[in-house]
Amino acid sequence: MSQQISAHTPRPALPEVARGGAVATPIREFLAFKLGAEEYGIDLLRVQEIRSYEEPTRIASAPSFIKGVVNLRGVIVPIVDMRMKFNLEQVGYDSFTVVIVLNIGCRVIGMVVDAVSDVITLTPEQLRQVPEFNSAIQSDHLLAIGALDQRMLILVDIEKLMSTAEMGLVEQTLQ
Numbered sequence: 001m002s003q004q005i006s007a008h009t010p011r012p013a014l015p016e017v018a019r020g021g022a023v024a025t026p027i028r029e030f031l032a033f034k035l036g037a038e039e040y041g042i043d044l045l046r047v048q049e050i051r052s053y054e055e056p057t058r059i060a061s062a063p064s065f066i067k068g069v070v071n072l073r074g075v076i077v078p079i080v081d082m083r084m085k086f087n088l089e090q091v092g093y094d095s096f097t098v099v100i101v102l103n104i105g106c107r108v109i110g111m112v113v114d115a116v117s118d119v120i121t122l123t124p125e126q127l128r129q130v131p132e133f134n135s136a137i138q139s140d141h142l143l144a145i146g147a148l149d150q151r152m153l154i155l156v157d158i159e160k161l162m163s164t165a166e167m168g169l170v171e172q173t174l175q
Contacts, residue, residue, distance in 0.1 A: 028043065028044075028121070028122060029043075029044040029045075029119055029120070029121050029122075030042060030043060030044060030119070030120050030121075030122060030146065030153065030155060031043075031044050031047050031050075031100065031116065031119055032116070032117040032118050032119070032120050032153055033098075033100065033113040033114070033115065033116045033117065034113065034114045034115045034116075034117060035082055035083055035086060035088055035113055035114055036083070036088050036089065036091070036114065038154060039117065039151065039152070039153050039154070040113075040153065040154045040155070040156055041120060041146055041153040041154070041155045041156070042100070042102075042155075042156055042158040043158065044119055046102050046103060046104060046158055046159065047100060047101070047102060047103075048101040048102060048103045048108065049101045050098050050099070050100055050101070050116055051072075051098065051099045051101060051110075052097075052098060052099070053093050053097040053098060053099055053112060054070060054099075055068075056068030056069055056070045056079040057069055057070070064084055065080055065081050065082075065084035065085040066078055066079070066080055066081075067079045067080070067081050067084075067112065070099075070110065072101065072108065072110075075108050077101065077108050077109065077110045078109055078110065079099060079110040079111070079112060080109065080110065080111045080112065080162075081111075081112045082111050082112060082113055083112070083114070091114065093112075096114060096115040097112060097113070097114060097115070098112075098113060098115065098116055099111065099112055099113075100113060100116065102158060102162070104158065104159050104162050104163070105159070105163070107162075109162055111158075120146065120148060120153065122146045122148065122153075122155075126146055126147050126148055127143075127144040127145070127146055127147075127155070128144060128145040128146075128147055129144065129145075130142040130143075130144060130145055140157075140160065141156060141157050141160050141161040141164075142154065142155065142156060142157065143155040143156065143157050
């Protein structure tokens with residue numbers, strides 16, 4: 001399940017809230033992944049590939065959620081543990097643990113997740129506004145809540161999240 005995406009893929013427009021709590025956006029595909037009991041989704045156009053987890057080389061003085069770097073076909077890729085970033089209970093890595101390799105701006109970044117479930121296509125009618133609440137993820141880093149049958153998918157604006165000053169992985173000038 002590997003997909004090559006150009007690093008210059010234009011950024012899709014962020015959803016706008018419509019009447020009735022639905023979010024107005026074109027049909028989009030999201031890669032669904034798990035962190036603990038929750039299921040998240042990121043824009044499929046940002047995904048370069050999915051790899052099995054390998055222990056990265058630790059970088060001194062890096063924040064604890066940055067596990068280190070790996071060499072991916074000659075490109076040095078920082079690896080972010082999303083459990084640690086979201087302040088979730090730490091769980092050991094197993095055979096389901098994967099690294100989602102992302103193209104964000106001109107950078108390649110890997111994010112460690114518990115598992116990848118599937119690719120989900122959502123229409124504007126299936127997207128709901130994110131309620132205001134305190135969480136480990138800033139609300140402006142969330143696009144919407146995707147509702148698909150009995151599933152709820154927390155849709156993350158991965159470009160905004162990886163571009164924060166705290167992360168320091170992508171230049172702040174991205175638009």
